[in-house]
Amino acid sequence: MRIPFLYFIFFSLTLLQLSCTEPYEIETVDFESVLVVESTITDELKPQIVKLSKTSRLEDPEILTVNNATVNVSASDGNAYNFYWDSETGNYISEQAFSAVPNVSYTLKIVTAEGKHYISTAVTLPPEVEIGEVYAERIVDGTENKDGVQVLVNTEDPTGNAKYFRYEYEETYKIVAPYPSPYTAQIINFNPNSGTYDVELTPREPEIICYSTENSTGINQTATTEFNENRIVRFPVKYLSKLDAKLQTRYSILVKQYVQSVEAYTFYKIVKELGSVESLLSQGQPGYVTGNMVSETKPDEKVIGFFEASSMTSKRIYFNYEDIGLEKPPYFIECEVLALDYWDDTTLDNDPNERDAIRQYIEYFDYQVLTVSTTGIYRIVQQECAVCTSFSSNVRPTFWED
Structure with missing residues (x-):
């Protein structure tokens, strides 16, 4: 089961602070169980996904999935979409495929098995921007100790309406x-x-021949607000060392481009930068990030997460190690x-x-x-x-x- 990303951020950042001190047995002194919500609905016609989990104690870092909740998304055009819990993935999946459409707002509602009610602010679909050029280049950078392949993206929005972008990828490689x-x-x-x-x-x-697929992790986003032109040039999406066995025969990467709202971009930007704070949930500290999810039954309750609507386009490329001017890398073992x-x-x-x-x-x-x-x-x-x-x-x- 894939670990909810925001839960992973919370646990990893807390351990990061502990790693700077002398080793000692981790023990939670003041624990607060917090709901973690992750969901991005897109303009793709597909079953949409909502991920729910809860934070756990440092000494017991088990992923606590939230089961048996009632989850639905309501739209301002009168449509409503119910979600069911999938035991295999631990995610909530919409009972019917649907796509977010322009000029319609969407609201996520959650009722837990304990009867707690949560709701998001209404979100709308940002404008669609077709992903531009996706390409791979040989990169040698002595300052960063890099020698390998960098996958890059160029994108332009001539209308100037889209300024915030997030990237994910799905890499597939052939194994002989x-x-x-x-x-x-x-x-x-x-x-x-x-x-x-x-x-x-x-x-x-x-x-003899197999194929493996891996999905990206982490937050990878950029904005054009600081540029004179509304374009993204040579944005790095994925780096592979020249010794990476994924390049042994043939490699493919599907790059997904999400156009974000300023609120979603800001939320994930803060989450990504939280490595310097004492705790993601510290009361009164910048480490607690307020998303767009709130408790209807207990307004002061902390909730981690963000519900967003995002337009998505994608592009796939293929290449072999020879195409980049590399020698054949070693096998996986x-x-x-x-x-x-x-x-x-x-x-x-x-x-x-x-x-x-x-x-x-x-x-x-x-x-x-x-x-x-x-x-x-x-x-x-x-x-x-x-x-x-x-x-x-x-x-x-x-x-x-x-």
Whole structure:
């Protein structure tokens, strides 16, 4: 389950303050359970999402999801959208797909299982601005110790109506297992007295190619208010080191551009900058950020979070490491192919019992068999180097282009 971002900010920033002192056992002295709300509805026709959680004690940093709440979004045009709790993701998802539309205001309402009522201020959809150019460049910066690829965005709003932008991305990369294994291996007929056993090899199609997808985390936003022109030039969205294994074969990134209201931009800007305050929830301190969610039953109750409507456009690009002028980066782990002799079952030659090592590697560490010689030499390797589905998926994404 994905950790609610604002909850993560709260917990991480508190630990950041503790890291500057001598180590001691963390203990909460004065704990306040606070509702955390995250939701951005967009002009995409899709099931919209609301994330609800609660803060927890420092010594017990478990994500406390808020279950069995009644969640709905009401629109000024008379439409209403109910949300259900999805146990798999821990999020509330709209029962029907809908999109935010211009000139309509939207209000989020939450009623918890305990009967507490929360409501947002009404929000409207900012103007849509089509995302401009998304491109990748080789970057070498000795001052920042960077050598790799930077994904950049150029965007322009000729109308001047949109000034606040937030960016997210979804990266997908192709994985090719360097040592595909043509077998599944199982230890059978093990005799602990003699140390003998059989290795049952079942032929299979080698799982060579996989695809992994990861979503961005954190807050990445910018504004054009300080520029003479209403344009964004070379805004950095994602950096990858030249040694990043994601660049091993082919890499794709879908960059999403959200146009924000000034209120949403300001809220998330403050949240991002809160690394210097004592606590996100300190009473009377700048660390407590007032969003646009309030309690209807207890007006003084603290609520963390923001409900926003945002127009979104996106663009996907693909590239290989050669396209950027890089050498092929190393694989995700260092793959060492071992050649072990089944008939070497002693340690008299100051060498490990290779027969027992074969069994241990296969049975307990999921090593994969590459080949077996007629003389009993087994070539084996770590599972991640032979079977990419051990950490990825062999389902090719529908959008993928080679």
